[in-house]
Amino acid sequence: MASRRYTDLLLDIGGVLISYSTKNNTALPPRTIKTVLDSPHWHEYEKGKLSRQQCYDKVTAQFGLAPGTWAEAVKQLQSTLKPNQDFIAAIKDMKASYPRLRVHAFSNISAPDFDYLKPTIDKWGIFDNVVTSASIGCRKPDFGSYRQALDSAQISAHTSIFVDDRSENVITAHSLGIRGVLFENTVIVIAQLHNLLGDPVARGMAFLRRRAKALFCETDNGITIKENFSQLLILQRIGDSHQKQAAMEAILENLTPDGLPLIYFDKLRPRFCPFVSANVLRLFYLNGQGYKLRSTLRYICSILHTQAYEIGKRYYCHSDWIFYYLADLCRKCSNPDLNELRMILSTQLKRRMGTDKDVLAAALRVLAAQSLGFENPRDLETLLVAQQLDGGWEFAWMFTYGSVAVKVGSRGVTTALTIKAIQTARGVEGLSAESNKF
Known part of the structure; x- marks a missing residue:
């Protein structure tokens, strides 16, 4: 995963650092x-x-x-001039957190007006260099103003970020190779700058460590539940061979007339879900018993080929869980029975890449693509820009349960899956204990 190393931050003054x-x-x-x-x-x-x-x-x-x-x-x-104290404080924190960062003022302002502001600006103590339109003889968004600003500060467009409150100025900067950030909201821009300047994996892992004993799921009515995502994930992560064998035997005793696995080990609750079937199929093939669920394999191939998985989901909140489960299976199992599945899965996943900006869905698609051996840059970019100020990623609904369809979600799962996706994109194998919990 190629990424820029930003060392210089150019900030507009009016509308960003000070307002009237x-x-x-x-x-x-x-x-x-x-x-x-x-x-x-x-x-x-x-x-x-x-x-x-x-x-x-x-x-x-x-x-x-x-x-x-x-x-x-x-x-x-x-x-009426009023400094943006929250943003000024954040810039100071960034300079302390990222020692290589240099901060430059780059503003359309006359010499007399800058002289008026200079005592206030000097008190902030955030600028390593100041470039004004008056000092270079041209103003944003003229192309020459950006080139002269870069030359004056002796910096490169490729390693620079530019923040301005006017879209035409940001668009021009971006077109010239400078990373442009449109200033509309202080909190959002602070988070965007940390995402560009910081290491997303290190920040994400720090979030998981801070929340290590509080990463519980929550329901849509505000109840915290101390429960694993599903019994199958428990078996995958910590179950021994005897537990897995017992579970598979119970599953085989609870099949539909078509030989497809039911959700519950309870004949009085004959619930079926294609997404659960995909996860069950993974369990069986990874434990050498896939031949017992060949009808399930044919069914899964059929719903992928016809794109029936997009019609609706009874329990899972994201269709992309099916790609995550099945791609993981294809990565870990070389059984030729799965050849058709691999081909269909790759075709459908490539069709879905970048279809939305949902963070959990994007993480599932990136991880699935990695398991199948190809890149997914569009969804990876969604993950990189969505990291929040505390280092984690957003809360996401994962599944529903019960007769009233109570939603269950988590930030921890979203963060752990996203970290794994970014690490794998970087070519880093393995995760620390915090992210491997999920």
Whole structure:
């Protein structure tokens, strides 16, 4: 898995690190202020082509303002300036967490306005370098502004991240090879930056260690349940050969008339689920008894070939569990009985890759693709950008149970499966105990 090593962070100032309000400005209406700030004369002022007085005179003439009105409007704007303290604190934390990180200001701002802000900016203590439109003679989103900013700071586009609140600026930066991040929400952008700068596996493992004794499943009515994901997963992870044999014998005593395994070892509850059948098939073949469930193998191949698995799920919340179970079987078992299954499974999985942004579903598809021997970059990217600030991945519903279909979900399972997928993509074999629990 190829990934960039980012060493430089370029931050816009206005709208990212500091904001202002036009709401109570008595000099001019908010719409007029916005129009002036996006006018050609103001742009020329930001590029250092006009002095402050020249700019103010031209703005006053163009918009038919009374003398001194624009100066008063700017004065009131300056009185509303408010630093984004949460983001500034987060940048300081990032510099401490990632010692190689250098932070650069890169802003469209005139020399006089920057001089006004400089004492405040200096107090933040976060910048290694400052590049303004006035200092380089051009402004974002002009291509030349990015090239000059990189040259001025002596940094590479490939190792740089750029944060701005204007989409046109971010899109242009991204098109030039800089990793662009659109600033819309402080918390979200902080998480995005950690995902780009940090090691996702190390952060994920730290999350699992911190929650090692609290990674229980939860229901949709808020109840925590201290229960394993399923009896079959228990057997796979910790069951000995006698336990597995006893379970398989019980399964063979509870089949449908078509020879398919039922869910419960209870003839009064004849429930059937194709996804459970796939997991049972894995158990039997991995323990040398697949020949006892050949009718199940034919059935599974049929629902894969016809894409019937997408129609609906009674117990599992994600169709992609079937790929996870069966691909794991194909990786671990070389029985020629499974040749057709391997072929159909690969075809259908490639069709489904990247079909949604659901993190648990993406993790299941990445792991399945890895088991079958091919890459799944679209779903892997979904995992890499979805890591949360605490290092874990989002809570996900996994299955339902009971007559009222109570949903059961977990963050721990999602995090463990995602870590395993990322590690395998990196070519790292094996997982530590925390993630192997799932």
